[in-house]
Amino acid sequence: MKNEGSKIVKWLLIGISLLFAFLFLLLPLFTVISEALRNGWAAYKEAVTDEYTISAIWLTVEATVIAVLINTIFGLFAAWSVTKFYFRGKKLMTTMIDIPVTVSPIIAGLIFLLTFGRQSPIYPYLQAANIQIVFAVPGIVLATVFVTFPFISRELIPVLESQGTDEEEAAALMGASGLTIFRRVTFPHIKWAFLYGIVLCAARAMGEFGAVSVLSGHLRGKTNTLPLHVEILFNEFRYVPAFAVSSILVMMAVVILIIRSVVEYRGKGAE
Amino acid sequence: MYVELKNINKSFGDFKASDNISFGIEKGKLIGLLGPSGSGKTTILRMIAGLETPDSGEIIIDGKVINNIPASKREIGFVFQNYALFRYMTVYENIAFGLRVRKNDKKSIDKRVKELINLVGLEGMEKRYPSQLSGGQKQRVAFARALAPNPQLLLLDEPFAAIDAKVRQELRSWLKEMILKLGVTSIFVTHDQDEAIEVADELIITNNGKIEQTGTPLEIYQNPETAFTASFFGQTSIIGDYTRFKTFSKVENASSAIVRPEFIKITKKGEVQKFRSSAVSGIVERTLFRGSNIELTVRVGDVLLTARRALDEPIISVGETVDVFIYRLFVTVGNKARIIENESLRENSIVI
Ligand SMILES: Nc1ncnc2c1ncn2[C@@H]1O[C@H](COP(=O)(O)OP(=O)(O)OP(=O)(O)O)[C@@H](O)[C@H]1O
Ligand SMILES: [Mg+2]
Numbered sequence: 229m230k231n232e233g234s235k236i237v238k239w240l241l242i243g244i245s246l247l248f249a250f251l252f253l254l255l256p257l258f259t260v261i262s263e264a265l266r267n268g269w270a271a272y273k274e275a276v277t278d279e280y281t282i283s284a285i286w287l288t289v290e291a292t293v294i295a296v297l298i299n300t301i302f303g304l305f306a307a308w309s310v311t312k313f314y315f316r317g318k319k320l321m322t323t324m325i326d327i328p329v330t331v332s333p334i335i336a337g338l339i340f341l342l343t344f345g346r347q348s349p350i351y352p353y354l355q356a357a358n359i360q361i362v363f364a365v366p367g368i369v370l371a372t373v374f375v376t377f378p379f380i381s382r383e384l385i386p387v388l389e390s391q392g393t394d395e396e397e398a399a400a401l402m403g404a405s406g407l408t409i410f411r412r413v414t415f416p417h418i419k420w421a422f423l424y425g426i427v428l429c430a431a432r433a434m435g436e437f438g439a440v441s442v443l444s445g446h447l448r449g450k451t452n453t454l455p456l457h458v459e460i461l462f463n464e465f466r467y468v469p470a471f472a473v474s475s476i477l478v479m480m481a482v483v484i485l486i487i488r489s490v491v492e493y494r495g496k497g498a499e
Numbered sequence: 500m501y502v503e504l505k506n507i508n509k510s511f512g513d514f515k516a517s518d519n520i521s522f523g524i525e526k527g528k529l530i531g532l533l534g535p536s537g538s539g540k541t542t543i544l545r546m547i548a549g550l551e552t553p554d555s556g557e558i559i560i561d562g563k564v565i566n567n568i569p570a571s572k573r574e575i576g577f578v579f580q581n582y583a584l585f586r587y588m589t590v591y592e593n594i595a596f597g598l599r600v601r602k603n604d605k606k607s608i609d610k611r612v613k614e615l616i617n618l619v620g621l622e623g624m625e626k627r628y629p630s631q632l633s634g635g636q637k638q639r640v641a642f643a644r645a646l647a648p649n650p651q652l653l654l655l656d657e658p659f660a661a662i663d664a665k666v667r668q669e670l671r672s673w674l675k676e677m678i679l680k681l682g683v684t685s686i687f688v689t690h691d692q693d694e695a696i697e698v699a700d701e702l703i704i705t706n707n708g709k710i711e712q713t714g715t716p717l718e719i720y721q722n723p724e725t726a727f728t729a730s731f732f733g734q735t736s737i738i739g740d741y742t743r744f745k746t747f748s749k750v751e752n753a754s755s756a757i758v759r760p761e762f763i764k765i766t767k768k769g770e771v772q773k774f775r776s777s778a779v780s781g782i783v784e785r786t787l788f789r790g791s792n793i794e795l796t797v798r799v800g801d802v803l804l805t806a807r808r809a810l811d812e813p814i815i816s817v818g819e820t821v822d823v824f825i826y827r828l829f830v831t832v833g834n835k836a837r838i839i840e841n842e843s844l845r846e847n848s849i850v851i
Pocket of ligand 1: 511514516534535536537538539540541542543690
């Protein structure tokens, strides 16, 4: 009797979850693809190979690569210092790392706008040094880095914490240098969490809209990333190209998802 | 002295983990660092290894002050309390690590690793990872890894703590043999008295960040200098007013007395007992079969004593009134301990 009941509950829960996933995740994806191909393959190809689209792809890739690089380095440093050393303000630092996920991206964008824009006291100096941040590529990169800042360190902190410092101490006692200790003792331990963090960071960087939107100025061919380009096309009622460009983002996301699954699978296997 | 600590102090915040520690160790000796949990044993070991810096005092190894030499240059072997094996390296790689760091050539590394694997009896396990080993096997790997670069000093932090009683016994004798064979000066930490007495050439007793006493196990066992060392070994009983037991001379300012089970003779009322006239009556509260003997808990007034009786002696049951005779006891005056013998033993020897 009890068994019967739990079986019903089981299938009910699975059914609801599947329905939800279908309605809210899969259906929109199908819609994107089918809308993109509504006017046929030629129209799709034209939209995708459009000059502005290509430059948006490149800008998105550029911002993503830089954000991943910077956050890899700083994420590693931050996670390392928080877990391996004791210092004053450590709690504060752990909290600070999380700021980007708690602050709305729009507000983050506005903060940068106010810090580097016309109203800012440092604006004249930037101007004199011929540095353009707001409504230019550096602003976009900056916003992307900010928004994706916690992803790598947050993956690393728990693994580094659970490992403790014993193995590193043992290695140091045998005369190993700091670099050797990192390469041979610490890195193998954090490798999968690290890769996973990079994947998440890349995924988030590619899709970033809010903060980037504030700082970009929407200059077509110059400061337009893929998500911004989609928005512009959509606002101009050019639905087919809008969906076509969206499908590029969808494909990039699918690639990331596949990499993510592989990393997760290999990481589990390694344990 | 090969290793010497001079007036070492170390605090963590307000907590004094090492309080004016001084001792010396001769070359080739196996030293046991014995004390209750939290008494600062690991802290001493970590300071010698260079993983912790003393606030003041000098650490001298082989005539050189090494306070400012980093851990990586001290060439000390260390076996951690929880082994700290490199979990992403095989047994072979774990042992080879210290040699690879030194950039020794491949052939000599291979030779040395094989030698050590033979020494610790782990042939055929070279390719295993630490997670695939038993506690005793991990311990052997940790030992081999620490020995691989030929350290002049080996430090072992509770090497047997995580191992069950049976294997522990075997490993103890094994370790002692190994260290004797290699002749490497070693310090090992333990909070197990039996282990310390059995394995060490000399003991250093720690308590509350201080050193209570140093000496051979026998010396310390027979002549404890402080109240702490007197009560630390065996199942001691504390007696507030020891003059209730007959024929002990009075010691001025005595705070209390400590007796070990082997200092007490329990006899049935009818049994032959040479010192009958100096015995007092007690009531047996508990008897416990201990395998090789029977442990008795006897009440004399408000004092509970733990004593033993051989298996071939007549059986004593709970509730029985027995004669209690104490041969000797440690009287504590302040922090100092002093042994006093029962007077009737002396009279007896005069008679003979
Ligand atoms: N890094 C540290 N920070 C703060 N306190 C510490 C630190 N290391 C040790 N202590 C304190 O110093 C005291 C002595 O510690 P230690 O590890 O030397 O004890 P121990 O004799 O090895 O004990 P055990 O037998 O339990 O291992 C303990 O009270 C401990 O809390
Ligand atoms: Mg300890």
